[in-house]
Amino acid sequence: MKLRQSLHEAFLLIIAAVFLGAAYTFVTHQGFFLKTQAVQPAAASTMEMITLAAAKDLFESNNSIFIDARHEFDYQAGHIRGAVNIPLKMFDAQFTLLNKISKDKVLIVYCDGAECNSSIELAVKLTDSGFTNVKVFFGGWQEWNSAGLPIEK
Numbered sequence: 001m002k003l004r005q006s007l008h009e010a011f012l013l014i015i016a017a018v019f020l021g022a023a024y025t026f027v028t029h030q031g032f033f034l035k036t037q038a039v040q041p042a043a044a045s046t047m048e049m050i051t052l053a054a055a056k057d058l059f060e061s062n063n064s065i066f067i068d069a070r071h072e073f074d075y076q077a078g079h080i081r082g083a084v085n086i087p088l089k090m091f092d093a094q095f096t097l098l099n100k101i102s103k104d105k106v107l108i109v110y111c112d113g114a115e116c117n118s119s120i121e122l123a124v125k126l127t128d129s130g131f132t133n134v135k136v137f138f139g140g141w142q143e144w145n146s147a148g149l150p151i152e153k
Contacts, residue, residue: 051139
């Protein structure tokens with residue numbers, strides 16, 4: 001009888017976990033519910049992709065701005081030290097913040113890592129808005145954090 005009750009409780013916990021996971025990915029538009037826009041091939045091909053070493057050098061130069069394209073929840077959980085959070089879907093709402101940045105400032109855009117294209121899409125939007133020195137750190141948060149480089153939470 002106790003085994004049956006334990007199995008029933010385990011089943012209910014699994015169902016709850018699946019539901020909560022699905023709800024989280026739905027709210028944050030990640031995973032199965034990822035909403036991406038097609039990136040224009042010409043614009044994406046002109047984006048300068050930089051390595052972890054190049055991103056680290058630019059970070060240490062203090063002459064660039066890192067822009068985190070992830071959802072605010074993920075940004076709050078941890079991000080590259082000093083990075084500004086401009087989620088892709090909030091680009092238009094954050095445009096007043098961007099107006100305070102010089103159009104020739106070095107901008108390094110990143111998101112979660114290789115499986116995330118938000119950094120590329122945001123970089124295209126920034127370039128289309130007149131920013132002339134936009135780079136994409138495609139390794140993103142995962143690579144930076146794994147390397148033990150400076151972060152904030």
